[in-house]
Amino acid sequence: MKLRTTTAPAEPAGSESERLLFGGPLLYAARWADHDKAFFEMSLWTMAAKMPRLVALTVRLAWRADRRSLWTVGAGELARGISQAISLIAVNAVLATVLAADTIGYRVQAAIPAMIGVAITGIIGALATAASTTGTGRLEPKVERVATEMYLARVAGVELSAIEDADFNRLMDSAQYGASAARRMVNVCTGVVGSLVSFVAAAGVLTVLHPALLPLLILMTVPRSWASLRNARARYASYLKWMQHSRAGRLLSSTLTRTGPAPEIRVHDVGPFLLHHFRGMSEASEAEQSRLAASSARIRLIASALTGIAAALAYAALGGLLATGVMSLSVAGTAVLAIRSGGQSLTTLVLQVNNLYEESAYVGDLERLFTEATKYAIPTGGTPVPDDLSLIRFENVTFHYPEDADDPKEADAKEQRPALKGVTLDIPMGKIVALVGENGSGKTTVSKLLAGLYQPDSGSIRWDGVDARALDRRQLWSRIGMVSQDFHRWPFTCRMNIAIGRPGRPVDQADVEEAAAYAGADKVVQDLPRGWNTLLSKGYKGGHQISGGQWQRLGIARARYRDAEILIVDEPTSALDAKAELEVFEQIRKLADGGQTVVLITHRLASVRHADLIHVLDQGELAESGTFEELLHKPAAGVFRELYEMQRAQFQDTTLPGQRKAADAAERSNAR
Numbered sequence: 001m002k003l004r005t006t007t008a009p010a011e012p013a014g015s016e017s018e019r020l021l022f023g024g025p026l027l028y029a030a031r032w033a034d035h036d037k038a039f040f041e042m043s044l045w046t047m048a049a050k051m052p053r054l055v056a057l058t059v060r061l062a063w064r065a066d067r068r069s070l071w072t073v074g075a076g077e078l079a080r081g082i083s084q085a086i087s088l089i090a091v092n093a094v095l096a097t098v099l100a101a102d103t104i105g106y107r108v109q110a111a112i113p114a115m116i117g118v119a120i121t122g123i124i125g126a127l128a129t130a131a132s133t134t135g136t137g138r139l140e141p142k143v144e145r146v147a148t149e150m151y152l153a154r155v156a157g158v159e160l161s162a163i164e165d166a167d168f169n170r171l172m173d174s175a176q177y178g179a180s181a182a183r184r185m186v187n188v189c190t191g192v193v194g195s196l197v198s199f200v201a202a203a204g205v206l207t208v209l210h211p212a213l214l215p216l217l218i219l220m221t222v223p224r225s226w227a228s229l230r231n232a233r234a235r236y237a238s239y240l241k242w243m244q245h246s247r248a249g250r251l252l253s254s255t256l257t258r259t260g261p262a263p264e265i266r267v268h269d270v271g272p273f274l275l276h277h278f279r280g281m282s283e284a285s286e287a288e289q290s291r292l293a294a295s296s297a298r299i300r301l302i303a304s305a306l307t308g309i310a311a312a313l314a315y316a317a318l319g320g321l322l323a324t325g326v327m328s329l330s331v332a333g334t335a336v337l338a339i340r341s342g343g344q345s346l347t348t349l350v351l352q353v354n355n356l357y358e359e360s361a362y363v364g365d366l367e368r369l370f371t372e373a374t375k376y377a378i379p380t381g382g383t384p385v386p387d388d389l390s391l392i393r394f395e396n397v398t399f400h401y402p403e404d405a406d407d408p409k410e411a412d413a414k415e416q417r418p419a420l421k422g423v424t425l426d427i428p429m430g431k432i433v434a435l436v437g438e439n440g441s442g443k444t445t446v447s448k449l450l451a452g453l454y455q456p457d458s459g460s461i462r463w464d465g466v467d468a469r470a471l472d473r474r475q476l477w478s479r480i481g482m483v484s485q486d487f488h489r490w491p492f493t494c495r496m497n498i499a500i501g502r503p504g505r506p507v508d509q510a511d512v513e514e515a516a517a518y519a520g521a522d523k524v525v526q527d528l529p530r531g532w533n534t535l536l537s538k539g540y541k542g543g544h545q546i547s548g549g550q551w552q553r554l555g556i557a558r559a560r561y562r563d564a565e566i567l568i569v570d571e572p573t574s575a576l577d578a579k580a581e582l583e584v585f586e587q588i589r590k591l592a593d594g595g596q597t598v599v600l601i602t603h604r605l606a607s608v609r610h611a612d613l614i615h616v617l618d619q620g621e622l623a624e625s626g627t628f629e630e631l632l633h634k635p636a637a638g639v640f641r642e643l644y645e646m647q648r649a650q651f652q653d654t655t656l657p658g659q660r661k662a663a664d665a666a667e668r669s670n671a672r
């Protein structure tokens with residue numbers, strides 16, 4: 001049985017702003033893209049089969065978050081339903097006594113115990129509802145927190161290759177809504193349990209009163225249930241269709257309020273332009289909202305008319321039963337009450353089940369992320385890293401970056417070039433090893449493989465003969481400090497930006513200051529308004545911004561503070577002034593004197609003069625290796641010498657004030 005026969009919503013044509021700014025209907029990875037089709041093609045049975053698992057996941061999350069509150073909610077809902085059933089039976093007793101053939105005084109007196117029963121069950125029902133509401137209120141934020149923590153822990157524990165994988169990325173994107181959906185599911189599940197218990201209570205009472213009444217109750221609720229299902233599905237279909245559009249609208253508004261683009265928005269006067277398109281995109285989705293509201297009103301109107309007809313049928317049947325003497329007046333009165341309360345419960349139940357399904361799609365993504373994250377999880381344990389390490393060797397290492405699987409046709413058409421191909425090189429401990437080569441030659445890739453962030457496709461990286469794949473990865477990382485090209489600028493205090501190099505230990509101010517002095521970051525701190533406590537993020541109160549070169553000094557200080565055996569520095573001086581650059585290279589040289597291994601990636605070839613070993617990479621392959629002198633004085637000029645000559649020529653061409661280039665002078669004398 002299909003819930004709906006129509007297919008998934010067609011691709012949106014896109015608003016004018018969307019076309020102008022984003023080149024047509026947006027190509028973002030839609031977080032619903034994976035399950036929109038599933039939703040629309042899903043039969044009621046598949047849907048019913050899938051839901052218990054997702055409800056169980058939510059219950060497990062709730063159990064983990066706060067089992068006491070979970071018990072409270074369960075017991076509260078059960079008590080509410082039971083009190084409702086007893087209340088109906090008591091009402092029946094009251095009516096039977098009041099309508100019996102006797103004096104009014106006697107009848108009222110006789111009905112008092114049943115009336116007390118109605119009052120007590122009412123009080124119990126109210127208390128149970130209050131307990132359930134309090135429990136749900138306590139559970140909801142905790143479930144969201146537990147689900148978010150699990151999500152974050154799983155994501156933090158996967159390999160870097162998974163984080164860069166397009167499919168996993170899409171899953172991370174959609175699953176991030178799973179935690180808030182799990183929170184809402186707690187409420188919805190409570191609603192389902194509550195309305196189910198209420199419905200069962202009313203249906204039970206009705207069946208006892210007369211078996212023919214139950215189908216009448218169901219008949220009365222069918223139109224309203226149909227309408228609510230239909231409207232919810234229309235809302236959802238519209239949501240799918242317009243999701244990327246709304247996301248783009250939010251992108252525009254957030255761009256206007258973020259600090260990063262703020263200078264350009266002002267200088268280039270982009271504000272009114274963005275506002276104009278924000279309005280354009282909002283108006284397009286407002287039109288969709290109006291269409292939805294009108295269609296929903298229409299459906300409700302039809303449902304109300306059908307409910308009216310069904311109610312008339314039900315009451316006519318009730319009248320028939322009364323007229324034929326099959327049912328007494330008191331039973332008919334109770335039946336009316338039971339039909340009303342059962343009808344309400346059933347409508348709520350259908351609505352809540354519908355909500356449950358909507359939310360469970362998001363929770364399903366969260367569940368899928370948990371499964372996928374386990375597949376890509378960084379292995380725990382392994383061979384201990386040798387204590388007195390003497391050599392790391394890359395043996396015939398070939399490596400491709402994970403491909404973007406978005407367009408397999410494109411991927412097939414263009415055989416991906418490996419980032420590294422058959423690279424064999426040595427990194428002796430306690431030395432300075434430089435990696436040089438042109439842009440894209442594979443230097444950073446070598447450093448990332450060395451740091452255990454990726455594993456080679458073929459070949460191996462051996463730490464004193466042990467394949468790095470077998471090593472305990474956490475231990476391996478504890479030996480490595482890294483200042484990558486795009487090292488993170490933490491939006492924390494200046495002190496924390498250095499101390500985060502050793503996050504597992506308490507902050508040691510003396511070590512922080514030593515590391516800062518080492519990297520020349522002490523001068524940066526002196527100029528900060530609140531010294532070490534200055535928050536290095538402009539968007540917050542007291543936040544302060546520092547220059548790219550100042551950040552770089554902090555990055556180097558952070559790696560120094562980490563005090564790891566192997567320090568990888570990728571373009572450490574790109575943002576430094578000439579004086580600071582000389583200082584940093586001098587400090588790096590001293591590190592090796594102290595026994596630390598430094599793997600230095602740089603384009604400034606003059607700076608690798610003091611390296612013990614230079615590896616030159618060219619298009620992912622090792623072109624040559626040697627010391628600075630060896631590489632410059634090879635009989636046949638290699639890549640290194642070529643690059644070095646080019647850099648040297650740039651400086652020789654530079655004319656200082658009061659000097660004239662030789663060529664210039666020759667030209668002028670010729671002209672004379």
Ligand SMILES: Nc1ncnc2c1ncn2[C@@H]1O[C@H](COP(=O)(O)OP(=O)(O)OP(=O)(O)O)[C@@H](O)[C@H]1O
Nearest residue numbers: 164401402419437438439440441442443444445446
């Ligand atoms: N995360 C990544 N995903 C896919 N390809 C990548 C990734 N990082 C680098 N590459 C590709 O791998 C190749 C080697 O890049 P790598 O960053 O190692 O070069 P590099 O020598 O460090 O360059 P540069 O001097 O510009 O920093 C390049 O072709 C690059 O496009």
